[in-house]
Amino acid sequence: MDSQTQDYQEYYVPTQSYFPIVASVSLFFLAFGAGSVLTAAENTGDMGMIMLLTGFILLFFIIISWFSKVAAESRDGLYSAQMDVSFRWGMGWFISSEVMFFAAFFGALFYIRVFSVPWLAGEGDKGISNMLWEGFVNQWPLMTTPDPSLFKGPAQVVDPWHIPLLNTILLISSSLTLTLSHKALKLNNRTWTSIWLAVTVVLGAVFLYYQVLEYHEAYTELGLTLSAGIYGSTFFILTGFHGFHVTIGTIMLLCILVRVLEGEFSGKKHFAFEAVAWYWHFVDVVWVGLFIFVYIL
Amino acid sequence: MTTGTEQVVEAEIETAEAGKNESFDGAIADTDKNESTTEHHHGPAKGISRWFFTTNHKDIGSMYLWFSLTMFMVGGCMALMIRTELFQPGLQFIQPDFFNQMTTMHGLIMVFGAVMPAFVGLANWMIPMMVGAPDMALPRLNNWSFWILPFAFSIMLMTLFMEGGGPNFGWTFYAPLSTTFAPPSVTYFIFAVHMMGISSIMGAINVIVTILNMRAPGMNMMKLPLFVWTWLITAFLLILVMPVLAGVVTMMLMDIHFGTSFFSAAGGGDPVLFQHIFWFFGHPEVYIMILPAFGIVSEIIPTFARKKLFGYSSMVYATSSIAFLSFIVWAHHMFTVGLPLAGELFFMFATMLIAVPTGVKVFNWVATMFRGSMTFETPMLFALAFVVLFSIGGFSGLMLAIAPADFQYHDTYFVVAHFHYVLVPGSIFSIMAATYYWLPKWTGNYYNEKMGKIHFWLSFIGINITFFPMHFVGLAGMPRRVPDYALQFADFNAVATVGAFLFGFSQLLFIYNVVCCIRKKNQASKQVWEGAHGLEWTLPSPAPYHSFTKPPKVD
Numbered sequence: 071m072d073s074q075t076q077d078y079q080e081y082y083v084p085t086q087s088y089f090p091i092v093a094s095v096s097l098f099f100l101a102f103g104a105g106s107v108l109t110a111a112e113n114t115g116d117m118g119m120i121m122l123l124t125g126f127i128l129l130f131f132i133i134i135s136w137f138s139k140v141a142a143e144s145r146d147g148l149y150s151a152q153m154d155v156s157f158r159w160g161m162g163w164f165i166s167s168e169v170m171f172f173a174a175f176f177g178a179l180f181y182i183r184v185f186s187v188p189w190l191a192g193e194g195d196k197g198i199s200n201m202l203w204e205g206f207v208n209q210w211p212l213m214t215t216p217d218p219s220l221f222k223g224p225a226q227v228v229d230p231w232h233i234p235l236l237n238t239i240l241l242i243s244s245s246l247t248l249t250l251s252h253k254a255l256k257l258n259n260r261t262w263t264s265i266w267l268a269v270t271v272v273l274g275a276v277f278l279y280y281q282v283l284e285y286h287e288a289y290t291e292l293g294l295t296l297s298a299g300i301y302g303s304t305f306f307i308l309t310g311f312h313g314f315h316v317t318i319g320t321i322m323l324l325c326i327l328v329r330v331l332e333g334e335f336s337g338k339k340h341f342a343f344e345a346v347a348w349y350w351h352f353v354d355v356v357w358v359g360l361f362i363f364v365y366i367l
Numbered sequence: 368m369t370t371g372t373e374q375v376v377e378a379e380i381e382t383a384e385a386g387k388n389e390s391f392d393g394a395i396a397d398t399d400k401n402e403s404t405t406e407h408h409h410g411p412a413k414g415i416s417r418w419f420f421t422t423n424h425k426d427i428g429s430m431y432l433w434f435s436l437t438m439f440m441v442g443g444c445m446a447l448m449i450r451t452e453l454f455q456p457g458l459q460f461i462q463p464d465f466f467n468q469m470t471t472m473h474g475l476i477m478v479f480g481a482v483m484p485a486f487v488g489l490a491n492w493m494i495p496m497m498v499g500a501p502d503m504a505l506p507r508l509n510n511w512s513f514w515i516l517p518f519a520f521s522i523m524l525m526t527l528f529m530e531g532g533g534p535n536f537g538w539t540f541y542a543p544l545s546t547t548f549a550p551p552s553v554t555y556f557i558f559a560v561h562m563m564g565i566s567s568i569m570g571a572i573n574v575i576v577t578i579l580n581m582r583a584p585g586m587n588m589m590k591l592p593l594f595v596w597t598w599l600i601t602a603f604l605l606i607l608v609m610p611v612l613a614g615v616v617t618m619m620l621m622d623i624h625f626g627t628s629f630f631s632a633a634g635g636g637d638p639v640l641f642q643h644i645f646w647f648f649g650h651p652e653v654y655i656m657i658l659p660a661f662g663i664v665s666e667i668i669p670t671f672a673r674k675k676l677f678g679y680s681s682m683v684y685a686t687s688s689i690a691f692l693s694f695i696v697w698a699h700h701m702f703t704v705g706l707p708l709a710g711e712l713f714f715m716f717a718t719m720l721i722a723v724p725t726g727v728k729v730f731n732w733v734a735t736m737f738r739g740s741m742t743f744e745t746p747m748l749f750a751l752a753f754v755v756l757f758s759i760g761g762f763s764g765l766m767l768a769i770a771p772a773d774f775q776y777h778d779t780y781f782v783v784a785h786f787h788y789v790l791v792p793g794s795i796f797s798i799m800a801a802t803y804y805w806l807p808k809w810t811g812n813y814y815n816e817k818m819g820k821i822h823f824w825l826s827f828i829g830i831n832i833t834f835f836p837m838h839f840v841g842l843a844g845m846p847r848r849v850p851d852y853a854l855q856f857a858d859f860n861a862v863a864t865v866g867a868f869l870f871g872f873s874q875l876l877f878i879y880n881v882v883c884c885i886r887k888k889n890q891a892s893k894q895v896w897e898g899a900h901g902l903e904w905t906l907p908s909p910a911p912y913h914s915f916t917k918p919p920k921v922d
Binding site for chain 2: 080081085090101109159160170171191195216295300301302304306359
């Protein structure tokens with residue numbers, strides 16, 4: 071065979087880089103610091119907090135420099151079409167792993183509702199466990215836990231048709247505005263790209279504001295807390311991790327907005343934009359699942 | 368086709384010749400200095416920074432392998448402490464709580480620190496060479512995946528010295544042992560697991576992207592070497608289950624520190640929920656530790672039988688079926704926990720189904736050897752022992768899969784015997800086979816064959832003496848995870864301890880052989896093994912620092 075090198079653009083293999091090792095050190099500080107803070111080990115004193123902070127600062131620094139470096143490499147034309155595909159696959163499978171992370175919590179919710187609570191109340195195959203707390207009744211939302219002296223159930227739960235409905239509308243429209251922005255970018259219309267992108271960021275921020283409001287209300291007025299039995303546990307872990315993802319997503323959108331305003335990306339080449347858009351749509355889909363299974367049903 | 372098919376793999380490697388005479392530990396020269404002047408094409412950096420900052424798949428692969436060997440030794444010492452205590456009934460050497468910490472840490476270190484990193488190391492070294500790629504697809508991420516591990520395991524090992532001791536709840540960390548009744552160090556353990564999860568997920572993404580996107584022209588999916596195929600499927604398993612592990616340890620963290628009641632029935636949760644989520648991760652996890660081993664054996668047997676692999680495509684489909692089934696069998700670890708009858712039946716039959724694709728594999732290996740011109744070099748010996756001893760582990764697995772019988776076997780030494788048969792002469796032997804098989808390609812030198820064979824026989828005899836008696840004491844009812852036992856189990860336990868020391872110390876021979884192979888010059892040829900096929904054998908030995916900067920053409 072002829073050497074088929076003519077139309078092959080070399081795959082870019084970066085030179086040595088200090089990002090990975092510093093990122094690992096930052097994770098070590100975060101993990102060890104968080105561990106020390108949570109266990110409140112006396113001999114570590116403030117060390118835990120200091121380590122945690124160091125970890126955050128290092129991580130922040132690394133994220134900024136790593137992404138800036140990648141953006142710079144992309145601008146310098148080091149990335150071939152093949153590299154673009156690598157990034158696409160990479161982001162796609164990263165989001166898949168995120169899906170499974172949420173699947174673990176949804177799975178827990180379904181198991182609790184279909185098996186453990188009914189069994190504790192004496193229904194179904196393993197209803198014999200009712201002997202542990204006789205008189206415990208199966209209901210959802212679980213307002214009275216099997217042992218209210220340990221876990222006091224919530225007084226009320228969040229009404230899905232107020233803030234959650236509003237938040238659903240906000241997030242779904244944000245997916246829509248993001249798509250409009252993407253369409254504008256494809257047509258190289260930078261004005262509308264930035265406008266729709268900015269609207270998306272605002273919608274995300276407003277969503278987060280309402281989410282905080284809802285949490286505040288849950289804690290202060292409804293008695294719905296992390297320790298309010300299994301309803302509170304599943305409610306907060308699902309909505310909490312979702313909210314965390316929305317926060318990350320909003321920050322990423324903001325970064326993309328800044329890059330758009332700086333004149334980066336072209337109608338043909340804008341994978342960073344697309345990756346963030348994929349992430350945002352994923353977060354949106356998770357919300358729809360939450361709205362249905364956590365709030366309504 | 369995998370190694371050894373009628374399809375000729377022809378590689379045009381412009382880069383190949385330059386690095387031929389370079390030594391492994393010296394600077395392997397720029398293999399394509401004539402082609403390119405871009406800055407990223409030079410040999411390894413000097414000094415320690417080479418290892419901290421590297422983006423090279425071979426450097427990273429080596430680090431993974433050395434890390435894994437270190438952890439193998441650490442976990443092995445813990446195993447020997449366990450066996451020492453169990454040499455005689457009664458408490459002689461260590462206290463029960465420390466014994467529990469040893470069983471827990473031994474399991475965690477061997478699973479997450481020894482076996483998994485070893486396979487990732489092999490993937491790093493071999494996959495780019497096997498598919499004709501310049502490197503892994505995302506080199507910096509690759510280095511990050513590695514460097515998280517030493518930090519994660521530092522945290523994990525530090526817990527042993529913390530107040531209240533290290534994790535003592537078994538490597539499966541069932542709630543409420545790991546929540547309500549856990550030592551304070553469990554919090555550090557949880558974060559260490561999070562870190563390992565990040566490492567595994569990024570490593571898996573890298574493997575998938577490399578295989579899907581970096582194949583040389585003409586290397587279509589059904590031409591991939593089987594090691595690459597099995598790793599592709601393993602990587603999918605990792606991506607799908609490591610986040611679930613992260614989820615379950617997060618719920619533990621919440622239960623311990625933030626007042627939730629996921630695993631507390633008093634709040635409406637369920638400790639059994641922990642086991643469901645854990646084993647939804649845990650069962651695919653055990654296939655993560657065996658599928659790459661299948662791939663390795665499928666590379667080695669054809670080479671030394673000098674025949675192409677029998678049933679290449681059926682191997683691919685069997686691997687995929689095993690991966691699929693691994694997601695619907697998890698509750699066979701929980702038969703005695705009080706599952707509804709329908710659950711017991713479903714998980715029993717689904718588990719037994721796995722024997723079908725696994726049987727396909729074993730028969731394919733045997734058929735590959737049938738009427739082949741076999742020779743028995745060290746890698747082949749390990750591969751053969753793998754086929755035989757892994758099958759024994761598979762059969763005891765089938766016994767355990769029968770729910771009513773499992774009520775008897777559950778939590779006895781029979782289970783310990785079962786999973787050690789699939790993990791030690793299964794995964795570990797395959798890793799050793801792979802090391803001997805590819806060592807000449809990595810270092811450029813042949814290892815000492817005689818020493819390799821002695822290592823094999825000592826290991827083979829050692830592990831059988833260690834683990835076979837465990838079947839008997841297990842069937843007779845000796846429970847696992849106890850430092851003391853009834854007198855009637857004394858003889859078999861003494862035998863097992865002797866075997867464990869034999870196996871443990873014979874690994875020093877392995878290390879010695881590897882180190883000698885790196886240092887002594889016993890120049891290996893490009894081909895290394897007469898019957899070997901595949902792109903990695905078209906590169907010189909040692910393989911140049913950058914494998915294929917221009918993709919080879921595969922016909």
